[in-house]
Amino acid sequence: MLEGVNVALGVTGSIAAVKTVELAHELRRQGATVRGVMTGSAQGIIHPWAVEFATDNDVVTEITGSVEHVDLCGYDGWADVLLIAPATANTVGKIAGAVDDTPVTTCATTALGADTPVVIAPAMHEPMYDHPGVLEAIDTVADWGVEFVDPRIEEGKAKIASEEAIVCDVARAAGERSLAGKQIVITTGATSEAVDPVRVLTNRSSGKMGRAVAKACYARGADVTLVHGVVGPQPVTRDGIHPGGEIPYATVRSVESAAEMLETTREACADADTLVSAAAIGDYTVEGSDEKIRSGQELTLDLEPTPKLIDELRADHPELPIVGFKAETSGDEAAMIEQARQTLSRAGLAFVVANDASVMGADATKALFVHERDVARYEGTKAGLGGEIADSIAAIVGDE
Incomplete structure (x- = not known):
């Protein structure tokens, strides 16, 4: 998600600084190169050596004659994005007032002047986050184009956002935003039909593919609505349920039955620019x-x-670009392409992603991009496939 992106990671004096090492590791796992910048207060919570270890780069702990702030965040500076995580109330207020008395605030002023993207992840006690001056400072800085990753309000604290939420917003800030301003609706997961209050008819979908597409579209600037069904039967060792129960890159609308998914998707598509129908919707229901x-x-x-669902939405929206998915079990590529093209033609789809049902619940996948006249093959992770699908959507609607 962050391949080739240079991230200057500013660390300030919140106790959430203890999470910096893992955050830096996650940024690097997603492909970023990271250099740390620390305030004096942050150094009282986590040692610069720990940040050096986590980033595999020297850490800026003071501004010297080498003008580190300009080297990192100035015109033609090293950083593609400045991420301040965690950011204290004190730091946000200083950024709003252009007060440059720490390496982090000096980098922030430099980045804002040089039009380098800035992402801020606040962390503080909840009463501080609710202070009118802090809220005014956040609004001021946000009006300058800075992206804020909203904290999690728990136990009287505005806790730093999850690593996934921070990484997604860094990717969004640093990317080209080929889907900026677009409304993308994505269905994912399984549906479930009640046989009685205990038993259901469902399938093995984990929803991973739809979530990967949603994350990739968000990183490209889209506003994403994720119509999420249930998670089908999965071994407990698999990531069948989203970690932490939160999905930070989309507005989630949870549904259970096929009828609920159709109705919710219909509502969500009222202002949509594209529909991606990745959900494994049950073909049959029963009177429970x-x-x-x-x-x-x-x-x-x-x-x-x-x-x-795709037929119903096509009837409602004759011009809406719709991306379909087709899962088969035969293992016959020619038959898979033929089935995909029948769906493509019947519903007037933009393209169909066809794959074998054996990839349900897995992180890796093989897929075919089936168009009316050509077929492209993909093999790799579902995250990578999500990016390919998002890029294909951008090619269709990105310039509209």
């Missing part, structure tokens, strides 16, 4: 029992077909 069906008896379920 209001009471638990007793075990040990013979049982026949009368299944009824569910409406095809």
